[in-house]
Amino acid sequence: MKFEDIGLNEKLVEGINAIGFKETTEVQEKAIPVILQNKDVIASAQTGTGKTAAFLLPVINKILQNNSNDRHIGALVIVPTRELAVQIDQQMEGLSYYTQVSSIAVYGGGDGSSFNREKKALSQGADVIIGTPGRLIAHLNMGYVKIDQLDCLVLDEADRMLDMGFHDDIMKIISYLPKKRQNLLFSATMPNKIRDLAKKILHEPEEISIAISKPAERIAQAAFVVYDNQKIPLAKHLLTAKKLQSVIIFCSTKTSAKQLNKELVKLGLSSKDIHSDLDQVEREHVLREFKNRKLNILVATDILSRGIDVEDIDLVINYDVPNDGEDYIHRIGRTARAAAKGVAFTFINEKEQNRFLQIEELLGAPVIKAKNPQSVGTGPEYKPRKSNGRGYKKSTKHRKKR
Structure with missing residues (x-):
């Protein structure tokens, strides 16, 4: 209309x-x-x-x-x-x-x-x-x-x-x-x-x-199963393998956001981190740079998972598995805005496998597990404990307080 x-x-x-x-x-x-x-x-x-x-x-x-x-x-x-x-x-x-x-x-x-x-x-x-x-x-x-x-x-x-x-x-x-x-x-x-x-x-x-609790169909989703020490090498590989204009990487903690951003800057990538340690003026400045394409990569905590309207984001990376399916949907929803297509990758370590299974149950289908690049090495096998015996069902667990 x-x-x-x-x-x-x-x-x-x-x-x-x-x-x-x-x-x-x-x-x-x-x-x-x-x-x-x-x-x-x-x-x-x-x-x-x-x-x-x-x-x-x-x-x-x-x-x-x-x-x-x-x-x-x-x-x-x-x-x-x-x-x-x-x-x-x-x-x-x-x-x-x-x-x-x-x-x-x-x-x-x-x-x-x-x-x-x-x-x-x-x-x-x-x-x-x-x-x-x-x-x-x-x-x-x-x-x-x-x-x-x-x-x-x-x-x-x-x-x-x-x-x-x-x-x-x-x-x-x-x-x-x-x-x-x-x-x-x-x-x-x-x-x-x-x-x-x-x-x-x-x-x-x-x-x-x-369309409650479903990611946009235009988002291509994949996951990498890794050990913790493989996350930074994998992020570096993905971000240097292809020229990307706009990337958001979500970390669960300020510490991991700061550490990852430091490594990306060392590579010469146009990256900044954003989290609650920055004051409002600093956060607005970083966001403005990202929206104006003066900055290609934003490493963020969940402060950005909802409500920030940035169009044409090429890639969203969940550096850590989100706390639940709703957070996952909001994080990857930063890409494929309006009529655009987008890509979302999630890094899953051994401790996060059960949590990711619950996300897959909410989605109603498994997310494709991609093969780790040779330079990163083989990760652990994906063997989460089934939360129920009836396949991929919508999760009814309570949200965790953060």
């Missing part, structure tokens, strides 16, 4: 065309008309399906329709991380370029001037606020936030927010909001805790489900 056919404001359609969006994705086609009807929505869609625009476009359109001179906060978007807040604010800026709709990202980690800038926007009224729970509560507690006429609340990456322990913060923020409002909940997965949250917040919601 073309965006012109949805009934959006013509100035908003100009912004959509300028960005280069041509036709709606599945989640946009299903969600936008429902949101435009002022209904509450609970939607699940995997990474890379265009869900950010699925809620931003109708929210912007609603603000344009109201066309009120009385400045107040029209919509509040709550997200789990600073990076996602910045990304959504940037997309908001692009979509609303030809309109007068304003937005601001509100998140911790900045200096006093950024807090004052946020305070000014929140007290004078900005159309759309995109913020992390902790920073939003800090402002709300001070009593100057113009939230009493809020029209719409959006919870994005709701499952990740609950995993990070933000349930009570979310409910506290909601206690400040007007009772009559539209509520939109977007989540990559739909476990029971999300449905419990939805029951507390949403009113007779429309449910939209797009």
Whole structure:
């Protein structure tokens, strides 16, 4: 479906065309008309399906329709991380370029001037606020936030927010909001805790489900079974065997991310690491370099597994096996964005074999085990313990706290 056919404001359609969006994705086609009807929505869609625009476009359109001179906060978007807040604010800026709709990202980690800038926007009224729970509560507690006429609340990456322990913060923020409002909940997965949250917040919601817990079909997946001391040589081999423009390598710890990046830099590769030891300014600088193609390789912890919109990534490497299948899907979802194809490799050591089997059970099929390069040497045999005797079934294990 073309965006012109949805009934959006013509100035908003100009912004959509300028960005280069041509036709709606599945989640946009299903969600936008429902949101435009002022209904509450609970939607699940995997990474890379265009869900950010699925809620931003109708929210912007609603603000344009109201066309009120009385400045107040029209919509509040709550997200789990600073990076996602910045990304959504940037997309908001692009979509609303030809309109007068304003937005601001509100998140911790900045200096006093950024807090004052946020305070000014929140007290004078900005159309759309995109913020992390902790920073939003800090402002709300001070009593100057113009939230009493809020029209719409959006919870994005709701499952990740609950995993990070933000349930009570979310409910506290909601206690400040007007009772009559539209509520939109977007989540990559739909476990029971999300449905419990939805029951507390949403009113007779429309449910939209797009390919939950399955990676994009365009992603070519393979795994290498290795000993720990073979991981760095294998990474070096894969990254030097073919010229790649854009690669993300996910590590489970800051220590392994730093160690691997150090070895890649020694090889003369354009690589940097990104993790929670970097402050916000440093992280934004590294991300900007990566997005602008000044940097080819990003070695990251799970700080990037969701919510970072970087297109045309050639390769994703799971240097360590993710904690569970949902994390695996989000990690490899960094590649094959939009209509592109992508490749995802996973390194499996002896201790990680059972965990990877659980991921294969969630996927419903085994991932191809590639032969190690001769320079790396033969790895251990892949012999995980079966978690059940019925083949590859969806895993029902609980997520581990990290």
